[in-house]
Amino acid sequence: MRCSASLVALSLAVCLSPFALTQDTQSGSDGTPDATVVLLRELSNAPGPPGAEEPVRAIMAPMMKSASDEVRYDGLGSVIARQGESGPRIMVDAHMDELGGMVRRITPNGLLTMQMLGGWLDQALVDQRWTILGAKGPVRGVTGIRDIHVVPAEERGRVYPRNMLSIDIGAMTAEQAAQMGIEPGDPVVPDSPFEVLNGSENYLGKAWDDRVGCAVLIEAMRRTAKSAHPNRLFYVATTQEEIGLRGAHTAADVVKPDLGIAIEGGITGDVYAGHPEETQEKLGAGPGLFLYDSSTLPNRKLVAFVKKTAADNRIPLQFDLVQGYGDDSAAIQASNGGTPTINLVVPVRYTHAHNGIMNRGDFDRMVDLVVEMLNHLDQKQVDAIRNFAPQTTTQP
Ligand SMILES: [Zn+2]
Numbered sequence: 177m178r179c180s181a182s183l184v185a186l187s188l189a190v191c192l193s194p195f196a197l198t199q200d201t202q203s204g205s206d207g208t209p210d211a212t213v214v215l216l217r218e219l220s221n222a223p224g225p226p227g228a229e230e231p232v233r234a235i236m237a238p239m240m241k242s243a244s245d246e247v248r249y250d251g252l253g254s255v256i257a258r259q260g261e262s263g264p265r266i267m268v269d270a271h272m273d274e275l276g277g278m279v280r281r282i283t284p285n286g287l288l289t290m291q292m293l294g295g296w297l298d299q300a301l302v303d304q305r306w307t308i309l310g311a312k313g314p315v316r317g318v319t320g321i322r323d324i325h326v327v328p329a330e331e332r333g334r335v336y337p338r339n340m341l342s343i344d345i346g347a348m349t350a351e352q353a354a355q356m357g358i359e360p361g362d363p364v365v366p367d368s369p370f371e372v373l374n375g376s377e378n379y380l381g382k383a384w385d386d387r388v389g390c391a392v393l394i395e396a397m398r399r400t401a402k403s404a405h406p407n408r409l410f411y412v413a414t415t416q417e418e419i420g421l422r423g424a425h426t427a428a429d430v431v432k433p434d435l436g437i438a439i440e441g442g443i444t445g446d447v448y449a450g451h452p453e454e455t456q457e458k459l460g461a462g463p464g465l466f467l468y469d470s471s472t473l474p475n476r477k478l479v480a481f482v483k484k485t486a487a488d489n490r491i492p493l494q495f496d497l498v499q500g501y502g503d504d505s506a507a508i509q510a511s512n513g514g515t516p517t518i519n520l521v522v523p524v525r526y527t528h529a530h531n532g533i534m535n536r537g538d539f540d541r542m543v544d545l546v547v548e549m550l551n552h553l554d555q556k557q558v559d560a561i562r563n564f565a566p567q568t569t570t571q572p
Pocket of ligand 1: 440
């Protein structure tokens with residue numbers, strides 16, 4: 177690349193500005209790169225809409241293999257890693273897929289229409305950059321917005337519905353789009369690179385739902401690989417959660433769990449205040465425990481176990497009840513004749529969108545909580561959680 181004088185001036189200005197302190201890798205006190213930031217950045221940046229999780233699987237599978245006794249796959253591409261030979265079968269789940277779409281049609285003038293995958297608001301789709309995973313590699317594009325100079329005054333506050341939108345990839349004809357390697361069915365994801373937000377403990381990026389859970393899985397399994405837990409732990413990175421918990425269904429068929437723990441991104445209510453009944457979590461206030469969502473109810477004894485584990489280890493715990501929310505624990509719960517489950521969440525601001533924010537302290541405390549739970553579960557504890565026989569009281 178030619179280095180022009182204006183580019184040199186610009187880079188100098190950036191280097192001298194206080195914002196130059198912002199880096200996308202934080203360092204430890206000895207100057208070594210923070211491995212957790214590296215892991216979160218890699219997972220957030222990886223493109224993997226439902227059914228096209230290959231890039232995420234390519235990151236997860238080798239790391240899961242190196243920390244487990246055995247790795248296998250279900251028929252939908254979920255990665256199942258086992259630790260331990262005996263004891264209750266405990267499934268720890270996070271999903272690899274993210275909100276995205278697929279190319280539906282290439283128009284004669286080279287634009288792409290999109291089939292959305294997962295729960296998008298229409299207002300989140302316009303004027304955004306996207307990556308299309310074409311046959312010749314990633315293709316960049318933008319959902320163009322109508323120009324205000326031609327939009328009538330009465331339409332300026334209106335949300336444009338998704339069926340009006342198209343992705344502009346710079347092709348002027350259908351043939352040019354095809355030459356770029358694009359065809360119907362190609363996966364589409366947001367183009368939103370990870371960054372540490374202005375040197376803070378908050379990380380900006382796409383797909384925290386549920387790459388933050390994937391990262392919890394990796395860090396927890398590295399720790400339990402070294403502990404003497406009396407369980408068979410099945411760490412499972414599932415597929416196609418965003419379109420109906422499909423990978424969790426098939427993975428649970430394989431695992432046949434006695435108990436299930438889903439790790440997810442939680443919904444914060446600390447920005448758009450004034451709706452306290454919608455959600456209760458705050459960013460930076462610790463891991464969250466779902467007491468209710470529209471897909472599942474947690475096992476009450478397991479809720480008590482999580483609360484006790486958090487209290488014993490001085491881990492702050494938030495509670496949440498969200499109406500319009502579903503998660504893999506619902507599929508696990510309905511497997512193997514009924515399985516006690518819980519959904520634990522790392523709070524995330526702006527989950528189903530191009531840009532979300534997670535907090536590092538919340539993440540670290542979640543890893544601690546999951547590891548403490550797994551180290552304190554055993555056959556007796558799992559049997560007690562699974563026991564629904566009425567307690568007999570001794571008559572005086
Ligand atoms: Zn999710």
